[in-house]
Amino acid sequence: MISRLFGAYLLKEGKLTKDQLEIVYETMRKVRVKLGLIAVSEKLMTIEQSDEVNRLQAIVDKRFGDIAVEKGYLTDEQVSRLLGLQGNQYLSFVQSIVDNDFMEIGDIEKALSDYQNENGFTLTDIESLKSGDSDRIIPLFLPQNITEYQIQHILICIRTLIRLIDSEIYVGKGYVTDFYDANYFALQSLDGDNKATLAFSGEGKSILSIADKFAGEKFDNVNEDSLDSVAEFINCVNGLFATNVNSSFMIDMLPPEYSTAKASFSGKLLVLPVYVQGEKIDLISSFGDIINK
């Protein structure tokens, strides 16, 4: 995520062109090897075990390494070693820029410092960004006054987006608002001990970046079929959230909803811009009550 966030900053500041940034990402893609593949090549797991863990990742909210440890295929120490072999995304980003002669290392460090100041990040925040861990990164973009459960809900949504839709997503600064005008939407509300809603909306055809990948087909327009796909994605996210909080409180999942018509949401809404395959989509979350339409 840091390569996308910092990359967008470098583009905005004119330090890199769009074409140069794409070359950098392409270079990173070529050298970024999946953890399962490294585990197989290191003869720590069989191909069948790796495939099994990949399949399980679609239905449980866990990382490859965590599942592999649970299944007894890897130890924690082996996962740490494999992650080390996989490499840090930030370092890979910097190396790719330097190797392509687009910027010098000193200029990148200076730009990172400017990025830190512009966003009011602390050194600890920058370390979190460099870690590549979405659970450490996302809270930096969320407002302060939201509940722990709402943060959990959003983190599960982001992790599921990374696992099922796009491993290179990034986010913008989240904000709280009383109203949100949606051009179209897909959502699901949760009833029970703690009411909540999770919704996606966007401009133009941006939401198709989720719809296409989840349904495994190419939609041409934002219509009932594509929004249904997004609603089902939300359904899966909420299912994982319900599983995680089941011991704390009871959740009743209401049927997913969607509409191609404009709608006004009201309530205490958290809006987090999420960039999926480069398209900006708004993730809208309410906790404590469901969204009013």
Add this chain to the structure above:
Amino acid sequence: MAKILIVDDSRTSRKILRGLLEESGHEVVGEAENGQEGVDKYKEFNPDITTLDITMPVMDGLEALTKIKEYDKNAKVIMVTAAGQQNKMVEAIKNGASEFVTKPFEKENILKIIDKM
């Protein structure tokens, strides 16, 4: 190969499920988008196996399961839902559901369950 009825309010889920069942040689005899329609189509098609989503408008999967079992106590029903609905799964099993699967669909798991039935 089994004759299967798919009951789910999501057309995406119906399409994905139909695709993987047909690809494996099963025949999807009908689709329904809510529990009431599912009960009606069960009576119309008498499928070997019915997949029944739990969270649906009009009539949810638990109520539809009860009505299908009232009509045919030997009905083989697989409950389908996103994770996190353990209480409803338990209720469904008590009410006669044969199996359950979790969304998003995992092809090998579903086919293994259908073969077992």
